[in-house]
Amino acid sequence: MIHSVGNHLRRGLASVFSGRISRKSVSHTEDIGDTMADNKRYRNPTEVQMSQLVLPCHTNHRGELSVGQLLKWIDTTACLSAERHAGCPCVTASMDDIYFEHTISVGQVVNIKAKVNRAFNSSMEVGIQVVSEDLCSEKQWSVCKALATFVAHRELSKVKLKQVTPLTEEEKTEHGVAAERRRMRLVYADTIKDLLARCAIQDDLDSKDYSNMVPAEKTRVESVELVLPPHANHQGNTFGGQIMAWMENVATIAASRLCRAHPTLKAIEMFHFRGPSQVGDRLVFKAIVNNAFKHSMEVGVCVEAYRQEAETQRRHINSAFMTFVVLDEDDQPQKLPWICPQPGEGERRYREASARKKIRLDRKYIVSCKQAEVPLSVPWDPSNQVYLSYNNVSSLKTLVAKDNWTLSSEISQVRLYTLEEDKFLSFHLEMVVHVDAAQAFLLLSDLRRRPEWDKHYRSVELVQQVDEDDTIYHVISPSLSGNSKPQDFVILASRRKPCDNGDPYVIALRSVTLPTHCETPEYQRGETLCSGFCLWSEGDQLTKVSYYNQATPGLLNYVTTNVAGLSSEFYNTFKACEHFLLDNRNDLAPGLQTL
Numbered sequence: 001m002i003h004s005v006g007n008h009l010r011r012g013l014a015s016v017f018s019g020r021i022s023r024k025s026v027s028h029t030e031d032i033g034d035t036m037a038d039n040k041r042y043r044n045p046t047e048v049q050m051s052q053l054v055l056p057c058h059t060n061h062r063g064e065l066s067v068g069q070l071l072k073w074i075d076t077t078a079c080l081s082a083e084r085h086a087g088c089p090c091v092t093a094s095m096d097d098i099y100f101e102h103t104i105s106v107g108q109v110v111n112i113k114a115k116v117n118r119a120f121n122s123s124m125e126v127g128i129q130v131v132s133e134d135l136c137s138e139k140q141w142s143v144c145k146a147l148a149t150f151v152a153h154r155e156l157s158k159v160k161l162k163q164v165t166p167l168t169e170e171e172k173t174e175h176g177v178a179a180e181r182r183r184m185r186l187v188y189a190d191t192i193k194d195l196l197a198r199c200a201i202q203d204d205l206d207s208k209d210y211s212n213m214v215p216a217e218k219t220r221v222e223s224v225e226l227v228l229p230p231h232a233n234h235q236g237n238t239f240g241g242q243i244m245a246w247m248e249n250v251a252t253i254a255a256s257r258l259c260r261a262h263p264t265l266k267a268i269e270m271f272h273f274r275g276p277s278q279v280g281d282r283l284v285f286k287a288i289v290n291n292a293f294k295h296s297m298e299v300g301v302c303v304e305a306y307r308q309e310a311e312t313q314r315r316h317i318n319s320a321f322m323t324f325v326v327l328d329e330d331d332q333p334q335k336l337p338w339i340c341p342q343p344g345e346g347e348r349r350y351r352e353a354s355a356r357k358k359i360r361l362d363r364k365y366i367v368s369c370k371q372a373e374v375p376l377s378v379p380w381d382p383s384n385q386v387y388l389s390y391n392n393v394s395s396l397k398t399l400v401a402k403d404n405w406t407l408s409s410e411i412s413q414v415r416l417y418t419l420e421e422d423k424f425l426s427f428h429l430e431m432v433v434h435v436d437a438a439q440a441f442l443l444l445s446d447l448r449r450r451p452e453w454d455k456h457y458r459s460v461e462l463v464q465q466v467d468e469d470d471t472i473y474h475v476i477s478p479s480l481s482g483n484s485k486p487q488d489f490v491i492l493a494s495r496r497k498p499c500d501n502g503d504p505y506v507i508a509l510r511s512v513t514l515p516t517h518c519e520t521p522e523y524q525r526g527e528t529l530c531s532g533f534c535l536w537s538e539g540d541q542l543t544k545v546s547y548y549n550q551a552t553p554g555l556l557n558y559v560t561t562n563v564a565g566l567s568s569e570f571y572n573t574f575k576a577c578e579h580f581l582l583d584n585r586n587d588l589a590p591g592l593q594t595l
């Protein structure tokens with residue numbers, strides 16, 4: 001079983017709504033047969049749509065829909081979708097990064113669709129898609145995609161939400177990847193804190209021409225809002241979208257004070273509503289430009305709440321960081337003035353804004369992985385570790401959720417499936433083994449044991465134990481053809497236990513590059529883009545073991561020979577894997593007993 005070489009990085013996040021529903025993906029699901037028979041009629045039961053005509057009262061000075069208004073509509077649509085699933089009131093817990101691709105003009109229509117991707121315990125991930133529509137030309141543009149987490153609240157008891165059952169390929173992908181996104185979200189604050197502490201920030205403050213700088217103090221804004229019934233739900237909790245709209249308002253004022261023009265909001269960084277606020281609360285919003293780069297600036301906003309009777313007891317509700325640009329008539333970003341931060345806190349925020357910019361780029365680059373722009377192997381370093389690990393697992397889950405896998409052959413209950421896509425031929429092998437799933441997971445996630453059953457792994461060295469679930473290995477593999485050099489791989493293995501009943505154990509493998517393990521003349525550097533194992537518990541001491549691999553033209557010959565039945569290497573290797581699992585079913589994999 002060999003790793004695949006590819007030219008493009010896989011799509012890490014499937015589109016929130018592909019709109020494509022395959023008959024094949026649901027043909028096995030009897031109870032929805034009728035509904036699904038007509039593809040057009042299928043609609044996710046949690047889907048909620050909102051359409052709004054953009055009127056002058058919704059727009060800014062440029063005649064464009066204000067992002068604050070859009071955030072209110074997004075939050076309302078998403079909240080209604082969450083409540084449809086939960087059957088009880090829900091509050092916004094967090095909003096992931098949002099990148100705005102287009103502005104929306106007065107007279108156009110905004111179409112918002114939201115649906116629950118996955119429910120966990122009391123929280124749900126809601127996927128939102130925003131499209132603008134020009135009624136005269138019938139053109140449509142994608143404006144942004146957003147992912148929000150809502151938490152369900154019942155007054156007397158803790159909520160345990162019912163699970164979402166994904167039916168279409170797109171729903172299955174989102175469902176699988178949502179668990180990985182949740183993992184990343186919950187450690188987000190710590191990750192950022194850690195990265196900021198670790199980032200050696202070299203600023204250019206000393207070398208700058210201070211005469212051409214705007215003092216950051218000039219951009220400082222403070223504003224207060226009284227939460228009234230129209231700003232809250234029927235339980236009196238302030239709508240998250242309303243708070244976001246107020247935040248955007250003060251951030252825009254701060255940004256305008258730097259550029260003395262009308263700025264455009266390009267991105268909002270992931271944030272978390274730390275605590276609730278209610279009708280009657282006073283909310284204080286504070287904003288300042290933390291740093292200005294050549295064509296963009298970061299504005300930070302912080303929100304505190306207090307009651308009239310206890311003004312000194314302020315609760316920190318939220319902090320967010322927004323990126324603004326100033327566009328000229330051709331929609332090109334204009335050059336911005338430099339900012340001169342206040343000594344102390346201001347300089348700290350200035351430096352942290354630079355570090356956040358790097359983190360933001362890393363995250364956008366790796367998490368959303370625009371295929372053609374990204375090299376196959378991404379350099380590993382501590383600042384992108386969380387995102388690479390996310391990308392590794394979500395790529396595999398996306399491959400697993402594909403609905404057009406076809407059974408190519410079956411020999412002695414080992415099934416070989418293939419998936420033909422534009423640029424990739426993928427395969428997966430599947431068998432049921434009489435071994436406990438957790439044990440199989442332990443044995444297979446320790447790549448050092450793979451040479452015991454896979455002759456394509458001649459030797460394996462553990463390079464770095466990144467954390468409990470992520471490990472980097474250096475693998476040496478014999479050459480594929482007689483006269484070429486042996487290959488070597490630097491592989492990040494990310495393993496995940498199931499999040500819910502029915503989830504598989506996942507061991508995802510992808511290549512990374514490491515400065516300590518550069519290419520050497522001795523070996524030909526091989527790369528794997530997306531491969532790994534999924535293990536489903538099928539009962540006591542019974543596990544369905546699946547190995548997935550996305551092969552690309554470099555390895556086509558090897559794969560097609562097996563797929564066409566001209567070689568039984570796949571089969572033999574997988575059978576050897578079965579024997580390895582059976583022989584070691586009572587072992588604990590060395591070094592992994594802590595699981």
Ligand code: COA
Pocket residue numbers: 091092093094120121122123124149151185186237238239240241243271272273274275276277317
């Ligand atoms: N992003 C996403 N979900 C988060 C989160 C974050 N940053 N922090 C916590 N959660 C989820 C948890 O995973 C948990 O989900 P689960 O039940 O499915 O496992 C759920 O929130 C509850 O977590 P818990 O640890 O019990 O509670 P908490 O003390 O962290 O509270 C909130 C989480 C969201 C309920 C709480 O911070 C809150 O009330 N925030 C204000 C919400 C609000 O009023 N929003 C509207 C605007 S003010």
Ligand code: ADP
Pocket residue numbers: 220221286287288289290299300301302318319320349
């Ligand atoms: P941090 O200071 O670490 O960035 P905070 O949550 O305190 O985190 O604040 C978030 C952002 O809100 C700051 O980066 C800053 O841009 C803005 N902010 C905080 N306090 C003020 C203030 N007193 N006046 C203006 N803006 C503020």
